Amino acid sequence: MRPRPRHLVLAVALCGVLSVPATAVAAPPEAEPTGERSVTAAGTHEVITWGASADRIGDAVADRGYRLVVRTSVGGTGLRIRLSNAFGDRPVTFDSAYAGVQKEGASLVDGSNRRLTFGGKRSVTVPAGATAYSDPLPGRLAAATTLVVSLHTSDAAGPVTGHSMAMQTSYTTSGDHTAEEGAGNWTERTGSWFYLDAVTVRTPSTTGAVVTLGDSITDGWQSTSDLNRRWPDYLARRLQAAPRTTVKGVANEGISGNKVLADGAGQSALKRLDRDVLSHPGVRTVFLFEGVNDIKAHSGVTAAEMIAGYREIIDRAHAAGTCVVGATVAPFKGWYEWDADAEAVRLDINEFIRNSGEFDGVTDFDRILRSPYDRERILPAFDGGDHLHPNDKGMQAMADAVDLNGLECDRF
Structure with a gap:
């Protein structure tokens, strides 16, 4: 048999991570303080697989979407993202968040883009100076995945927390297009990461x-x-x-x-x-x-x-x-x-x-x-x-x- 392309293998893995019903997902507090850990399962623990330092990188724009491209390191189960409002001066609400596997540019591998939840909810409000983790997603994510996290904020204002010099092209848009796997609405490029400062898995x-x-x-x-x-x-x-x-x-x-x-x-x-x-x-x-x-x-x-x-x-x-x-x-x-x-x-x-x-x-x-x-x-x-x-x-x-x-x- 011919081996499947690597991006298809990763897509299958990520679909498994993100397709379990929300009732089977643990629900951490809506906004966890920095440093708070999830409960450790027997024989496993949570490990960071990607991170970027938080800083103030400008002023927020309402009704903005961010498609953020990151490269993970260690593979594992229970993928979670951490959203940071460390430098904000007011709460910021994320009303939609998805994770998928990059196909090319802003487009995602078919079937890989799945919704992230926060305490079982589709949205999360992160207080000024705080962070929030998404719910862990059952299934396995392969090591060295080009992961794409898509976020939307409807009413963001004030200072933006992010990482200015990403050395990686990500994408922005107006409106909520987080669920879309195509690149059609993600035409604006950026060299920064916004709000996302960590991805973790269980190993x-x-x-x-x-x-x-x-x-x-x-x-x-x-x-x-x-x-x-x-x-x-x-x-x-x-x-x-x-x-x-x-x-x-x-x-x-x-x-x-x-x-x-x-x-x-x-x-x-x-x-x-x-x-x-x-x-x-x-x-x-x-x-x-x-x-x-x-x-x-x-x-x-x-x-x-x-x-x-x-x-x-x-x-x-x-x-x-x-x-x-x-x-x-x-x-x-x-x-x-x-x-x-x-x-x-x-x-x-x-x-x-x-x-x-x-x-x-x-x-x-x-x-x-x-x-x-x-x-x-x-x-x-x-x-x-x-x-x-x-x-x-x-x-x-x-x-x-x-x-x-x-x-x-x-x-x-």
């Missing part, structure tokens, strides 16, 4: 996830859009192919321009750690790769201040029961904000990351990305063109440098 209790906490390099800038070539994407593919690792989920919580210590492009890593990282279910390890934006901002930040920030993240992650892998800050000579003072701080920080012993593991991105002829610069073959952000080859080299065993976390 065996031995399966875990890693959350990458970072800035624009982790967010994927200079990687090729729509091809999932951010370094966490390459890492997810490595983890899926590794037979012995139990860490299979990957959530990318990078924000372009983000800093460890100060707000700016998104809240600081210290402020958003709980919401964007520790609130997610099944997290085994936090992968911390931040610092270059603090250093190059010429704000006078010292290595000692940066180290204190890293230590706080380590302590809070350990208190939450997760391990922390630290990554050295990559070279950026040639970027317009580089100078010798910033370089000196970078070297001191990297010395701490490599040799303090305070991280549960270390990945030396500096060593992987730097040129052997000028250690203050990215290797030209890895340079995306601005001397700060790696290209696709550099992103893959970063992911290949991660010790998969070091993500397992046997600290506790």
Whole structure:
């Protein structure tokens, strides 16, 4: 027999996930606070399979539809989405939500688009500053699915919560076309994700996830859009192919321009750690790769201040029961904000990351990305063109440098 195309296999799996009557679906509270977990079934637990950091990304428009394209990592049952109104100043109501499998562009595989419910209802109102999970959907979703979540808001206003730089084309429209599988009414393109900040599945209790906490390099800038070539994407593919690792989920919580210590492009890593990282279910390890934006901002930040920030993240992650892998800050000579003072701080920080012993593991991105002829610069073959952000080859080299065993976390 000829094998069925992969997208048809995924469609069958997703139809199974979404076709069970609502009476068979558990009903969590209409709006769950960030960090609240669902009840764990015997031998299984919930694990994040996709995530994107929340931020304010403009002002809401009433009667707007969003068709959001995301790439999951770990497969499992009981798919749920999390909707975020973290930066809203008033409640927002979602009166329709669907999930399906991408066929091409804004079109979905026939029969894959199914309605999501919230506490058994078709709509959910999320208070300002809160999140809401959909009901778990019985059935199985395959790993590495290009999932499409369609949302409609009838009366949204005020600040929009979302993720600005998705490196992925999604779609918007006027009116409610969430149930449609065709692309005819989804003609407006966007490079951002709106309201959706997490997708979870239920897996065996031995399966875990890693959350990458970072800035624009982790967010994927200079990687090729729509091809999932951010370094966490390459890492997810490595983890899926590794037979012995139990860490299979990957959530990318990078924000372009983000800093460890100060707000700016998104809240600081210290402020958003709980919401964007520790609130997610099944997290085994936090992968911390931040610092270059603090250093190059010429704000006078010292290595000692940066180290204190890293230590706080380590302590809070350990208190939450997760391990922390630290990554050295990559070279950026040639970027317009580089100078010798910033370089000196970078070297001191990297010395701490490599040799303090305070991280549960270390990945030396500096060593992987730097040129052997000028250690203050990215290797030209890895340079995306601005001397700060790696290209696709550099992103893959970063992911290949991660010790998969070091993500397992046997600290506790």
